[in-house]
Amino acid sequence: MVAVDPLDAYSRTVSSVAAAVTPHVASLRIGPGAGSAVVFADDGLLLTNAHVVGSAQAGAAAFTDGTESRFDVVGVDPLSDLAVLRARGSTPAAAVLGDADELVVGQLVVAVGNPLGLAGSVTAGVVSGLGRSLPVRSGRAVRVIEDVIQTDAALNPGNSGGALADASARVVGINTAVAGVGLGMAVPVNATTRRIIGALLADGRVRRGYLGLVGTPAPLPAPVAQRTGQTSGLRLVEVISGSPADRAGLRAGDIVLSAGRKPVTDAQGIQRQLFSEAIGIRLPITVLRNGAMVDVITVPTELVAS
Numbered sequence: 001m002v003a004v005d006p007l008d009a010y011s012r013t014v015s016s017v018a019a020a021v022t023p024h025v026a027s028l029r030i031g032p033g034a035g036s037a038v039v040f041a042d043d044g045l046l047l048t049n050a051h052v053v054g055s056a057q058a059g060a061a062a063f064t065d066g067t068e069s070r071f072d073v074v075g076v077d078p079l080s081d082l083a084v085l086r087a088r089g090s091t092p093a094a095a096v097l098g099d100a101d102e103l104v105v106g107q108l109v110v111a112v113g114n115p116l117g118l119a120g121s122v123t124a125g126v127v128s129g130l131g132r133s134l135p136v137r138s139g140r141a142v143r144v145i146e147d148v149i150q151t152d153a154a155l156n157p158g159n160s161g162g163a164l165a166d167a168s169a170r171v172v173g174i175n176t177a178v179a180g181v182g183l184g185m186a187v188p189v190n191a192t193t194r195r196i197i198g199a200l201l202a203d204g205r206v207r208r209g210y211l212g213l214v215g216t217p218a219p220l221p222a223p224v225a226q227r228t229g230q231t232s233g234l235r236l237v238e239v240i241s242g243s244p245a246d247r248a249g250l251r252a253g254d255i256v257l258s259a260g261r262k263p264v265t266d267a268q269g270i271q272r273q274l275f276s277e278a279i280g281i282r283l284p285i286t287v288l289r290n291g292a293m294v295d296v297i298t299v300p301t302e303l304v305a306s
Contacts, residue, residue, distance in 0.1 A: 017167060018110060035162075036161040044069070047197065058072050084201060102172075108126060109124070109164050111155060128150040130149060155175055212239065214237050259284070
């Protein structure tokens, strides 16, 4: 038997993902700016970053097979850093979307985009961390994008809006930021992202409830885990002064166990309950504080990005 070089297996995986994903990633030209986008529907819909689009209403997309098309901006959501575009002409078929909630730290990921104007560039790395927080600003409003994927796959200007794919060539993230050398960030593709896309397609914007808290996943003490049946919660690292969370009595250091009577193990557990239908409606939250369970009632207000 002939031993197989592990690097060869790794290379085959990366090249296979690159071949499958690259045709679905566009190079965008928007005024003096540039970026990337991913075709996610066969009727010419593309997903990119809001900061790539900015205030533009249209632009041009080019693909590695030579296809080019003008596009119109359907909707922009600066507070998730996502935007939906619609091509006026033909585009390649849609990429396969995965579910970032299934990722694990150490998993292989491949980034495809157009860094520094170099179309169809591919880099590879691993999922370095999950559940990261990435502050974004829209006007005077500042929001933290929760559950961001951290990767060491090299990202450079122009990668923004490109695809982060798993070893099965499923797009699990939209590359969004370079936080430092060997430190890239991607907005996850998951159920919450799909709701944002749906809102952008329907209304061109996303209405959200606002609580004013920032949290990170945290393990629960064994007795609490046995009592609740869950192993982790969301530790609040900041509660914005004067926010609905603050007025309800939530505090930094609290560990959120449930919201709306549903278990919370990460930021998505709260964020998925803060779309338009939650605005002005009582939202019960249970937290662990100093070893005791405390119930509070919050009332989300509308998040105004201005």
